[in-house]
Amino acid sequence: xxxxxxxxxxxxxxxxxxASLNCTYSDRGSQSFFxxxxxxxxxxxxxxxxxxxGDKEDGRFTAQLNKASQYVSLLIRDSQPSxxxxxxxAVNREGNTPLVFGKGTRLSVIA
Amino acid sequence: ETGVTQTPRHLVxxxxxxxxxxxxxxxxxxxxxxxxxxxxxxxxxxFVYSLEERVxxxxxxxxxxxxxxxxxxxxxxxxxxxxxDSALYLCASSQSGLxxxxxxxxxxxxxxx
Numbered sequence: 001x002x003x004x005x006x007x008x009x010x011x012x013x014x015x016x017x018x019a020s021l022n023c024t025y026s027d028r029g030s031q032s033f034f035x036x037x038x039x040x041x042x043x044x045x046x047x048x049x050x051x052x053x054g055d056k057e058d059g060r061f062t063a064q065l066n067k068a069s070q071y072v073s074l075l076i077r078d079s080q081p082s083x084x085x086x087x088x089x090a091v092n093r094e095g096n097t098p099l100v101f102g103k104g105t106r107l108s109v110i111a
Numbered sequence: 112e113t114g115v116t117q118t119p120r121h122l123v124x125x126x127x128x129x130x131x132x133x134x135x136x137x138x139x140x141x142x143x144x145x146x147x148x149x150x151x152x153x154x155x156x157x158f159v160y161s162l163e164e165r166v167x168x169x170x171x172x173x174x175x176x177x178x179x180x181x182x183x184x185x186x187x188x189x190x191x192x193x194x195x196d197s198a199l200y201l202c203a204s205s206q207s208g209l210x211x212x213x214x215x216x217x218x219x220x221x222x223x224x
Contacts, residue, residue, distance in 0.1 A: 032210050043201055043215040044154075088154070092210030096161070098144065099213055103153040 003027065004091050006102035015111050019076040023089030023102055026070070033065055033072045034090040034099065044088055048074070079109045114138040115216035117202050123222045124192065132187040132219045134202030143185040144213065145177060146201040154201070160185065192223045 005024045013019045021035075032051055036044035050056045050063040050072065062075040072091075076083055086104040093100060115136045124130050136143060142161040146154045159166040160179040167177075174196075176188040185202055202216040 034212060043199075043218045046212060046214070049212055090213070097210065098156055098159055098166075099210060101154040 003093075003100045004089055004102040006087075006089050006105045008103055009106040010108050011105055012108045012110055013079050015079060015081060015109055017079050019079045019083065019107055019109070021074040021076075021087050021089075021105050021107065023072045023074075023091075024070055025072070025089075025091045025100075027091070027093045028067075028070065030067075030070075030091045030093060032092040032099075033063070035061075035063060035072075035074045036088040036090060036101075038086045038088060038104065040085070047087075076107075079107075081109045081111050083107060084109050113214075113217060115202055115204055115214055117200075117216040117219050119219060120217065121220045121222075123224060124189065125224055126192060126194070128192075129188070129190045131189065132200055132202075132221075134185040134187075134216055136183055136185075136202075136204040136214075136216075138204055138206070138214060140204035140206045140214075141182050142205045143179060143182070144201075144203040144205075145175075145185065145187050146203060146215075147198050148201060148218075149198040158187075189221070192221075194223050197222045 034049045035047045038044040048063045050065045056063045060077045064073045086106045088104045089102040090099040118133045145157040157171045158177040178186040200219045203213045205211045205213045
């Protein structure tokens with residue numbers, strides 16, 4: 001099993017809909033979870049971080065964490081064409097080690 | 112202006128050339144990273160410097176050589192590269208431990224001809 005798994009997509013949603021992006025991880029000791037957005041030809045930028053089970057909301061974005069199921073998701077409400085990008089999930093491992101990134105899910109919001 | 116700056120942004124080099132990528136972070140972080148991102152592939156961690164100690168991915172070829180003279184500057188020296196090394200090279204930094212938030216520079220697009 002890969003350390004951080006994401007569906008590569010593309011995930012296509014209509015403008016105004018909710019986009020749901022999912023990520024699973026293999027290390028039960030992981031404590032820190034991150035979502036990055038990467039536009040084509042650009043570098044990844046941090047959207048949200050989450051450390052505790054439950055939901056964390058920031059504007060149109062909600063991160064959800066379920067450590068028992070080793071699952072983290074990102075919901076984007078009222079999706080806009082400008083949200084079209086690749087979304088990367090990143091997870092830490094136990095100990096002082098670098099984040100592990102998933103392959104990313106490509107999101108396409110159709111106007 | 113980003114907190115992590117990379118130069119050059121674009122580089123075209125021949126297989127016999129020697130060039131270097133430069134990265135500078137203005138965030139006061141104590142860990143710096145080089146990542147490689149090829150088309151349709153995930154981010155690949157190449158090298159990490161944390162508190163002046165280097166951690167590397169053993170699968171990185173020796174034609175890539177990092178240098179970290181201090182906590183704010185990071186270089187990637189390139190020598191005798193192959194066309195398959197063409198990719199986006201991303202520098203990043205983080206604070207206080209390797210499992211914390213990583214902030215990326217804008218990247219250096221490398222084309223090897």
